[in-house]
Amino acid sequence: QSSTSTDETKTTKRKNLLDNASNLLTNFLSGGKIGSMPIAEGAVSDLFGKPFFFSLYDWFIEHGSVYKLAFGPKAFIVVSDPIVARHILRENAFSYDKGVLADILEPIMGKGLIPADLDTWKQRRRVIAPGFHSLYLEAMTKVFTDCSVRMTSKFDELLEASTGKNEIELDLEAEFSSLALDIIGLGVFNYDFGSVTKESPVIKAVYGTLFEAEHRSTFYIPYWKIPLATWLVPRQRKFQNDLKVINDCLDGLIKNAKETREEVDVEKLQQRDYLNIKDASLLRFLVDMRGVDADDCQLRDDLMTMLIAGHETTAAVLTWAIFFLAQHPSKMKKAQAEIDVMLGQERPTFEAIKKLEYLRLIVVEALRLYPQPPLLIRRSLKSDRLPGGYNGDKDGYTIPAGTDIFLSVYNLHRSPYFWDNPNDFEPERFQRQKASQVEGWAGFNPSRIPGALYPNEIISDFAFLPFGGGPRKCVGDQFALMESTIALAMLLQKFDVNLKGSPESIELVTGATIHTKNGMWCQLKKRSSSSD
Numbered sequence: 001q002s003s004t005s006t007d008e009t010k011t012t013k014r015k016n017l018l019d020n021a022s023n024l025l026t027n028f029l030s031g032g033k034i035g036s037m038p039i040a041e042g043a044v045s046d047l048f049g050k051p052f053f054f055s056l057y058d059w060f061i062e063h064g065s066v067y068k069l070a071f072g073p074k075a076f077i078v079v080s081d082p083i084v085a086r087h088i089l090r091e092n093a094f095s096y097d098k099g100v101l102a103d104i105l106e107p108i109m110g111k112g113l114i115p116a117d118l119d120t121w122k123q124r125r126r127v128i129a130p131g132f133h134s135l136y137l138e139a140m141t142k143v144f145t146d147c148s149v150r151m152t153s154k155f156d157e158l159l160e161a162s163t164g165k166n167e168i169e170l171d172l173e174a175e176f177s178s179l180a181l182d183i184i185g186l187g188v189f190n191y192d193f194g195s196v197t198k199e200s201p202v203i204k205a206v207y208g209t210l211f212e213a214e215h216r217s218t219f220y221i222p223y224w225k226i227p228l229a230t231w232l233v234p235r236q237r238k239f240q241n242d243l244k245v246i247n248d249c250l251d252g253l254i255k256n257a258k259e260t261r262e263e264v265d266v267e268k269l270q271q272r273d274y275l276n277i278k279d280a281s282l283l284r285f286l287v288d289m290r291g292v293d294a295d296d297c298q299l300r301d302d303l304m305t306m307l308i309a310g311h312e313t314t315a316a317v318l319t320w321a322i323f324f325l326a327q328h329p330s331k332m333k334k335a336q337a338e339i340d341v342m343l344g345q346e347r348p349t350f351e352a353i354k355k356l357e358y359l360r361l362i363v364v365e366a367l368r369l370y371p372q373p374p375l376l377i378r379r380s381l382k383s384d385r386l387p388g389g390y391n392g393d394k395d396g397y398t399i400p401a402g403t404d405i406f407l408s409v410y411n412l413h414r415s416p417y418f419w420d421n422p423n424d425f426e427p428e429r430f431q432r433q434k435a436s437q438v439e440g441w442a443g444f445n446p447s448r449i450p451g452a453l454y455p456n457e458i459i460s461d462f463a464f465l466p467f468g469g470g471p472r473k474c475v476g477d478q479f480a481l482m483e484s485t486i487a488l489a490m491l492l493q494k495f496d497v498n499l500k501g502s503p504e505s506i507e508l509v510t511g512a513t514i515h516t517k518n519g520m521w522c523q524l525k526k527r528s529s530s531s532d
């Protein structure tokens with residue numbers, strides 16, 4: 001045994017030496033190309049006092065669409081260009097892995113899709129992606145509306161209890177977070193957190209875990225890997241306890257799903273007869289369609305990944321959509337007018353989403369201005385040649401293996417080179433076509449995918465990346481978009497919303513998602529009549 005491990009160490013050392021030599025050679029042959037890349041200076045001091053992605057934007061305007069950012073001994077390449085993004089995410093996707101992000105998320109998500117190594121990812125993506133079938137999404141519409149009703153009923157009750165006043169104040173960000181947690185619990189593993197109306201140890205553990213994931217993602221050094229930190233540092237101990245509470249809950253659900261597997265349900269699932277299945281959750285699909293022998297540990301990692309990936313992201317989209325609408329009363333009225341005409345007082349159905357065009361565009365415009373997450377993270381597995389971007393070095397750059405990359409979706413989405421008035425909230429922009437004056441970029445053309453409900457990376461040729469792109473694109477994109485459209489429609493159907501303070505008083509914080517420092521406090525009033 002020990003001679004085997006010595007052999008393995010020797011092989012690893014040999015491989016590292018070879019990798020280093022090949023990196024040096026690549027740099028040499030490319031004329032040290034990476035060395036000619038613009039470098040953002042004064043980096044570390046600028047990192048404090050404002051969200052990281054704001055600084056990356058300033059440097060993008062100053063240094064161009066591909067630049068190098070060095071903090072101390074660590075360097076990252078920051079990409080803000082659709083042509084380079086397309087190359088990294090789609091054309092040469094398998095030459096990259098998730099790098100620092102995998103280090104951060106692996107202790108939480110194990111071998112779930114986001115941090116998974118390539119082999120595990122290939123196998124699990126093939127199993128999970130078919131679970132998000134359009135008929136599954138149709139069945140989920142009921143979950144989205146039921147949970148949204150729970151939220152709006154709670155607001156109604158609060159209004160009734162606010163004797164005399166016809167207005168309540170609440171932190172809508174927290175409310176959206178509860179709503180999204182309830183939806184993801186029911187949609188992914190048929191578990192009702194009930195967090196809109198109550199607290200529970202599992203809910204507390206989910207928030208504790210999210211908090212830690214958030215904290216870790218603002219550090220790019222995995223301090224939690226220091227020996228014994230897990231048990232000696234109180235916050236790390238709490239994190240381990242929180243993880244255990246969630247894992248026990250998920251293990252129980254997996255066990256139950258396996259024990260209650262019935263052939264009749266399997267047949268219904270095979271025929272995609274979701275509307276007649278008691279439990280249409282993704283877990284049921286994974287257990288029924290893939291057999292009881294699906295590995296419990298892998299299933300748990302898959303569920304945990306979707307719980308984390310699909311919760312705060314959606315809550316953030318709703319938060320920022322309201323933030324922008326509250327500053328544009330005429331756009332809020334336009335949305336409400338659409339709801340009145342298309343829905344009246346009815347609940348939205350799967351078919352109705354198709355008619356709520358303005359609502360859909362509001363959701364994507366919120367995602368354009370505040371993408372979740374604002375940065376995608378990659379590490380090159382081998383040396384690669386990045387294509388020339390629209391500005392900066394037209395020949396591109398050769399990068400060695402092991403290069404860490406921040407692909408700034410925030411910069412892409414607010415790039416003055418691809419968007420008119422990039423910082424303005426203007427959902428209507430997605431209805432217009434924009435011809436390209438940039439070599440290598442195909443321009444913005446909403447009719448590139450006929451019938452697509454929501455604009456995406458294809459119609460914008462990678463200038464708009466709300467869900468990433470290429471093989472590792474979000475699996476839950478349509479789930480999230482429909483959920484957000486429905487929740488927003490049901491809120492605005494009944495209530496007018498104003499911000500409590502000025503928009504400037506809402507401070508931003510970023511980790512995995514962009515959220516507020518102290519909540520998004522709003523005033524809610526019941527709409528007096530639907531045509532207001």
Ligand code: HEM
Nearest residue numbers: 113114306309310313314372376467468472474475476480
């Ligand atoms: C991946 C965004 C909702 C599950 C991603 C990625 C983005 C993203 C940008 C790509 C990450 C990368 O390339 O590094 C969002 C946003 C959401 C959302 C903005 C809400 C508005 C959801 C939901 C689920 C989900 C609801 C599940 C139910 C996943 C998974 C991956 C992923 C599993 C990894 C895919 C893979 O690597 O194969 N998401 N997501 N997401 N998302 Fe989402």
